Amino acid sequence: MAFVFFAYFAVVSIVAGILTVALKNPVQCGLALLALLLHVSGLFVMLNAEFLWAVQVIVYAGAILVLYLFVLMLLNLKTDDRYFHAKAPYLLAPAAIGLAYLLFLLVGSPFNGAKGDASPAAILMNGDAHAIGIKMFSDYLLQFEIIGVFLTGAIVGAIVLAKTPKSIETRRDA
Amino acid sequence: MIPLSAYIAVSAVLFATGLLGVLIRRNFIIVLMSVEIMLNAATINLVAFSHYLEAMQGQIVALFIIAIAAGEAAIGLAIIIVVFRGKISTNVDEMNLLKW
Numbered sequence: 001m002a003f004v005f006f007a008y009f010a011v012v013s014i015v016a017g018i019l020t021v022a023l024k025n026p027v028q029c030g031l032a033l034l035a036l037l038l039h040v041s042g043l044f045v046m047l048n049a050e051f052l053w054a055v056q057v058i059v060y061a062g063a064i065l066v067l068y069l070f071v072l073m074l075l076n077l078k079t080d081d082r083y084f085h086a087k088a089p090y091l092l093a094p095a096a097i098g099l100a101y102l103l104f105l106l107v108g109s110p111f112n113g114a115k116g117d118a119s120p121a122a123i124l125m126n127g128d129a130h131a132i133g134i135k136m137f138s139d140y141l142l143q144f145e146i147i148g149v150f151l152t153g154a155i156v157g158a159i160v161l162a163k164t165p166k167s168i169e170t171r172r173d174a
Numbered sequence: 175m176i177p178l179s180a181y182i183a184v185s186a187v188l189f190a191t192g193l194l195g196v197l198i199r200r201n202f203i204i205v206l207m208s209v210e211i212m213l214n215a216a217t218i219n220l221v222a223f224s225h226y227l228e229a230m231q232g233q234i235v236a237l238f239i240i241a242i243a244a245g246e247a248a249i250g251l252a253i254i255i256v257v258f259r260g261k262i263s264t265n266v267d268e269m270n271l272l273k274w
Contacts, residue, residue, distance in 0.1 A: 006176045010184045017188050017211050021195035026203055033207050036188075040214050043181070047225040049233050052217075052240075059240050064210070064247045071251045072203060075258050088198040099190040106186055107179045116229025132237070135230040143234075147241045154245030161252035
């Protein structure tokens with residue numbers, strides 16, 4: 001049963017990823033990206049990461065994607081005739097060969113390592129959010145604070161960048 | 175039981191898709207969306223290793239990646255709006271000057 005769900009989430013996220021890159025209309029690309037994000041969040045549930053599932057749905061699908069769609073609608077883009085790079089067909093074959101070789105290497109690799117202390121049973125005892133919170137606010141507190149400062153800076157920078165320049169305003173008044 | 179390699183393979187395919195999108199798409203907004211695909215591929219990798227190696231660190235870093243992606247989207251879209259105001263285009267081929 002788990003395999004059926006994994007196959008569904010994996011296949012749909014890959015197809016949605018390809019559609020995001022291949023579709024012509026930017027709004028359709030955004031909707032394909034939405035499908036990708038939701039199915040990737042499904043993969044997180046398969047991996048016992050319920051908190052990341054919620055964060056993915058709320059932050060990615062809820063905030064970031066809405067921002068993309070908002071800007072797309074705001075700019076009211078006309079679809080270009082040339083929406084791919086001129087040499088795109090020549091890039092496809094090397095990309096496919098490189099990806100096939102990479103997959104061959106990855107699937108053959110053993111991927112072993114030292115096990116940590118967060119076994120699925122230990123996580124399920126108090127829930128995933130509890131486990132992440134304990135770790136985040138003890139070992140990773142400094143990084144958490146840095147991310148907070150980073151996000152503040154990003155928001156301030158975005159507002160400053162996207163603000164209407166003053167010179168245009170005064171020119172319009174004159 | 176799904177092997178770890180299956181998740182890594184999905185992540186690799188998604189990353190390659192995103193990389194190809196960055197290389198061949200000409201619309202700046204779609205290029206940013208392709209970057210989001212690549213960030214998602216990295217997140218899948220981290221969460222998969224976090225689950226199979228039974229360590230919490232992967233999920234913490236995945237949370238940081240989502241925060242970085244939010245900042246990147248905000249700044250990138252602000253830059254798009256600034257460029258669009260000056261040139262009425264989001265084609266990356268036409269953005270070949272830092273200042274004009």
